Amino acid sequence: MSAPFPFDNSYARELPGFYAPAAPTPVAAPALVKVNAPLAEALGLDAAALAAPEGVAVFAGLAVPEGAEPIALAYAGHQFGHFSPQLGDGRAILLGEVVGRDGVRRDIQLKGSGPTPFSRRGDGRAALGPVLREYIVSEAMAALGIPTTRALAAVTTGESVVRERALPGAVLARVAASHIRIGTFQFFAARKATDAVKQLADYTIARHYPELQGAKEPYLALLDAVIGRQAALIGRWLNVGFIHGVMNTDNMSVSGETIDYGPCAFMDAYDPNTVFSSIDEMGRYAYGNQPDIAHWNLARFAECLIPIVDADKDAAIAAANATLGTFPARFYAAYHAGLSAKIGLPEAGEEDVALAHDLLNLMIPSKADFTLTFRRLGALAENAGAGGPVRDLFLDREAFDAxxxxxxxxxxxxxxxxxxxxxxxxxxxxxxxxxxxxxxGVISAAIERGDYGPFEELNRVLARPYEEQPQFAAYAGLPPSMEGYRTFCGT
Structure with a gap:
């Protein structure tokens, strides 16, 4: 069929052997949930055409558009610290790449589009709930200004998938700067395929870090650049209370985008030990552990690059370790700059950072709401008599007053x-x-009643996260107690 996707598929063209061909599996009765019209426009695509039956057929896997080269990417990964040498796209298929109006190349991937050679006996499908969660959260992250994959469209399949119970099936069309992960490098490094690691590194530099081409030590420079982007990214996560939930090395993009929204969540009451993911029983990926986990993951990336950094292994390890050693300072610089700005002190001096941490420490015993504490603090900055709403979030109000x-x-x-x-x-x-x-609430309305009105409205509200929206004040109220609340992966 013809469809409005001007594909130019560099990964499939330049990296044979790094993927397996994998066509989407058709579904029974696809129906459109939503096309992200502003994103489609930015990509140079026709949103109306994407929402038409031909476009829905593409998103549902019923038709492969002209120019697409459907593939499932190979990768490995450390999952909760344990290495799996072969993972790969088990329920996702990369249709191809488009170059947007800004000149940036991006992947278009179908998530939940059926089994692939990497499915490992899985059904390759996605339930509606996880698709809606990723759509909402990834688009909210984009509106917050945080690097992230995006949601181009969501469709239902007219079929059920079986998880704890039978659930409506769905497919998410995801847009990413690329789907190259630390785990992609690990797949080839584990096989001692040094030439493949070098080929992947060269492709990554050309696609994501072209300024490094021609550098004297390009692979050490690549490590340094990825460290810099991840340090900034994790700092921004913490400053909005975001918890990824499953920071395995196969869920860490070398482009510096947030990727793979599974059991993710935003923290309500501030506590660095907060965990939502049902599979994170030991709290490895708790809110406050995310910087250390990122550092650990980056060390695994460095290990992959050692053979191409320097022919002298000892010299390569020393250089990589020195570069890795810059992560903590770079993370704290990003995190503290954001944290200081949150209390109205954008210079991030030592005393200002300490003042911000003192506030965080006061928030813990009070279970003060993270988002509302900082937002309501702004009123007190403007007017000394307007402190009631933020003060009321604290149990020890005298300590807050001091x-x-x-x-x-x-x-x-x-x-x-x-x-x-x-x-x-x-x-x-x-x-x-x-x-x-x-x-x-959005997921329940969609699954139980087929009602997507709450989904549409929540997306409209979250598209303007920093603006006062009086008509939607209920969305900014204190949340109900959700003691023991857990999020789940979609598999």
Whole structure:
């Protein structure tokens, strides 16, 4: 069929042997849930055509558009610290790549499109709930300004998938800078395929880090660049209360995007030990552990590159370790810059960072809401008499008052007006995030009643996370208690 996808498939063309051909499996009765029209426009695609029956047929796997080269990518990975030498796209198929209006090449992938050679006896399908969750959360992350994969479209399949029970099936069309993961490098490094590692590294540089082409030590420079992007990314996660939930090496993109939204969630009450994922029984991927896990994952990436960094193995290890050693400082620079800005002190001086951490420490015993504490703090920055709403989030209000007095004195020393300070804080402290109860409500409405109105409305609200939206004030209220709440992977 003809479909409005101007594919130019460099991965399939330049990296034979790095994937397996895999055609989508047709489904019984596809129906459109949503096409992301603004994203389609940015990609140079016709949203109306994508929403038409021909476009829905592509998203559902009923038709392969002209120019597509459907493939399942090979990769390995450390899953909860244990190495699996062969994973790969078990329920996702890369249709191809398009170059957007901004000149950036992006993958278009179908997730939940049927079994592939890497499915390992899985059904290759996705349930509607995880598809809606990824659509909502990935688009919310994009609106928050955080590098992420995007959701182009979602369709239902007219078929059931069996998980704990029979659930409606669905497919997500995902857009990514690429689907090259640390685990992609591990797949070939584990097989001692040094030439393949080098070939993949050269492709990654050309696609994601072209400024490194011609560098004296390009593969060490690649490691350094990936470290820099991941340090910044994890800092931004923490500053919005995001918990990925399953930070395996096969879920870490070398492009620096957030990828693979499975048991992800946004934290309500602040606690660094917060875990939502049902499979993270030991808390390996808790909110506060994410920087250390990122560092550990990057060490696995460095191991893959050792043979191509330097012919002298000892020299290569020393150089890689020195580069890896820069991660903590780079992460804290990113995290603390964001954290200081959240309390209206964008300089991120040592005393300002300490002041921000003092607030976080006060929040823990009170189970103060992470998002609302910082957002409501802006009103107190502007008006000393407007502290009630934020003060009420704390059990020890006298302790909060003492902190607030120190903080307001520090703000006064900057010489800015309260209105300017609040405006700056509101630009970095979202009012609306995809809270767990909101996402669950959307999923329940869709599954139980076939009602996508809540899904549409939540997406509209989350598209403007930093703006006051009085008509949607209910979305910014304190969440109900969800003691013991758990999120699940879609497999």
């Amino acid at each position: 902190w607030a007095e120190r903080w307001r004195a520090r703000l006064a020393a900057t010489g800015r007006t309260g209105a300017d300070i609040r405006a700056g804080m509101d630009r970095v402290n979202p009012l609306f995030v995809p809270r767990n109860h909101l996402v669950e």
